[in-house]
Amino acid sequence: MTKNMIMGGLAVFVLAVLSPFWFNMVTTTQAAPEPELLGPAKQAKKCVLDTYDMRTSHMSLLDEWRDAVVRDADRIYVAANGHAFNMSLSTGENSCLGCHEDKAKFCDACHTYTSVDPYCWDCHTNPKEIE
Amino acid sequence: MEQSRRRFLKVAGIAAIGLGAAPAINFAASDSHGPGAAAKVKNEAALHAERWGMVIDIKKIDDTLARKISMACHLHHNVPDFTHEVDTQLYPKTRPVNHKQEIKWIWKEKFHYAFPDKEDEFLNEKFHHLPFMVLCNHCKNAPCVQACPTQATFSREDGIVMMDYHRCIGCRFCMAACPYGSRSFNFRDPRPFIDETHPDFPTRSKGVVEKCNFCAERLAKGEQPHCVEASEGAIVVGDLEDPESDVRKLLKEHYTIRRKQSLGTEPSVYYIV
Ligand code: SF4
Ligand code: SF4
Numbered sequence: 001m002t003k004n005m006i007m008g009g010l011a012v013f014v015l016a017v018l019s020p021f022w023f024n025m026v027t028t029t030q031a032a033p034e035p036e037l038l039g040p041a042k043q044a045k046k047c048v049l050d051t052y053d054m055r056t057s058h059m060s061l062l063d064e065w066r067d068a069v070v071r072d073a074d075r076i077y078v079a080a081n082g083h084a085f086n087m088s089l090s091t092g093e094n095s096c097l098g099c100h101e102d103k104a105k106f107c108d109a110c111h112t113y114t115s116v117d118p119y120c121w122d123c124h125t126n127p128k129e130i131e
Numbered sequence: 132m133e134q135s136r137r138r139f140l141k142v143a144g145i146a147a148i149g150l151g152a153a154p155a156i157n158f159a160a161s162d163s164h165g166p167g168a169a170a171k172v173k174n175e176a177a178l179h180a181e182r183w184g185m186v187i188d189i190k191k192i193d194d195t196l197a198r199k200i201s202m203a204c205h206l207h208h209n210v211p212d213f214t215h216e217v218d219t220q221l222y223p224k225t226r227p228v229n230h231k232q233e234i235k236w237i238w239k240e241k242f243h244y245a246f247p248d249k250e251d252e253f254l255n256e257k258f259h260h261l262p263f264m265v266l267c268n269h270c271k272n273a274p275c276v277q278a279c280p281t282q283a284t285f286s287r288e289d290g291i292v293m294m295d296y297h298r299c300i301g302c303r304f305c306m307a308a309c310p311y312g313s314r315s316f317n318f319r320d321p322r323p324f325i326d327e328t329h330p331d332f333p334t335r336s337k338g339v340v341e342k343c344n345f346c347a348e349r350l351a352k353g354e355q356p357h358c359v360e361a362s363e364g365a366i367v368v369g370d371l372e373d374p375e376s377d378v379r380k381l382l383k384e385h386y387t388i389r390r391k392q393s394l395g396t397e398p399s400v401y402y403i404v
Contacts, residue, residue: 064171065171066295066297067295068171070293070295071285071287071293071295072171072288073173073177073287073288073289073347073351074171074172074173075173075174075177075351076171076172076173076174077169077170077171078169078170078171078172079169080168080169087171090330091330091331091332092331119336122336123296123333123334123335123336124333125328125330125333125334127330130327130328130330
């Protein structure tokens with residue numbers, strides 16, 4: 001085998017392996033959505049956790065909340081920043097959706113983008129939808 | 132040559148261990164710094180009891196009031212009503228209902244079904260016509276709790292037998308274990324059969340069991356259960372362990388019965404007859 005053949009083969013191989021990158025370069029990709037802060041959430045400025053922690057671990061926070069509410073009957077979460085919240089997805093003003101009123105922009109936008117399909121809303125209700 | 136190969140393998144081995152351990156170390160480290168000094172507490176107005184109990188004065192209840200009580204509970208807890216006409220535009224694929232799939236939390240029952248062990252040939256005729264309101268008894272020795280393999284059903288510290296619908300796998304062991312038929316199974320998505328969804332309580336999904344929750348969500352806000360509010364004084368809840376509580380006073384003044392007492396489940400719901 002000649003040196004040229006080897007080099008040529010390598011070049012083809014590298015091109016093929018990196019094909020997803022080439023593909024993404026020529027097609028337009030959708031930018032990751034930013035959760036939008038609207039209404040009361042925009043004014044409040046202080047959330048349950050820091051933005052970064054919220055982004056990475058809101059699911060485990062909700063998991064903890066559920067156990068606290070259902071098992072220990074503790075329903076108020078006093079956050080590290082001193083603010084108290086109602087440990088509830090959607091009941092009352094002090095719940096998640098009580099502050100982040102637009103579920104489509106707050107929950108669904110990112111979940112859809114990342115192909116996550118949580119089943120929260122099979123049971124929990126969006127007060128805006130059932131009016 | 133020999134020497135350097137040995138050394139290379141040693142170094143490579145140690146490096147591999149290091150690489151393998153890194154995620155585990157990171158995981159342990161991230162676990163230890165959780166969300167700071169946050170705390171989970173109860174609402175200040177919440178009602179407490181060492182063991183919640185209920186006294187139902189059957190003499191004060193007639194058929195109209197019985198219906199009102201059931202309605203109050205079922206509407207607020209989004210219990211589906213299978214006689215409700217389905218909105219076919221919203222739920223086009225809904226199949227017709229089998230009446231055996233009925234779901235109920237509190238309902239009117241005949242004496243001989245509610246108290247089969249107290250049935251008697253010469254029983255006072257009036258008992259056969261009284262509307263006995265039956266619901267989950269929030270048993271002290273609840274067999275449903277022991278049967279549940281996932282701890283979806285559990286006894287809370289204050290005696291309320293609760294369900295975590297998230298954990299329920301729909302095995303229905305609890306339904307087989309409960310001697311009172313207090314539990315219902317969601318054979319289908321209940322949402323098409325809920326006329327007006329109440330925002331204060333979630334609905335359930337297909338495949339979980341449900342039952343009365345003693346209005347835990349109301350007690351947590353310092354409010355009385357829906358059935359108590361609708362009952363015009365016929366239903367009273369309170370602390371069974373507190374000799375000064377309203378329920379204990381009623382128990383002192385009246386003769387009361389409980390359902391299937393001989394089974395030893397220690398029901399917390401008492402009936403004045
Ligand atoms: S009445 Fe049935 S469901 Fe309720 S606690 Fe007793 S055994 Fe469990
Ligand atoms: S049906 Fe659900 S609540 Fe009942 S025993 Fe099974 S997992 Fe537990």
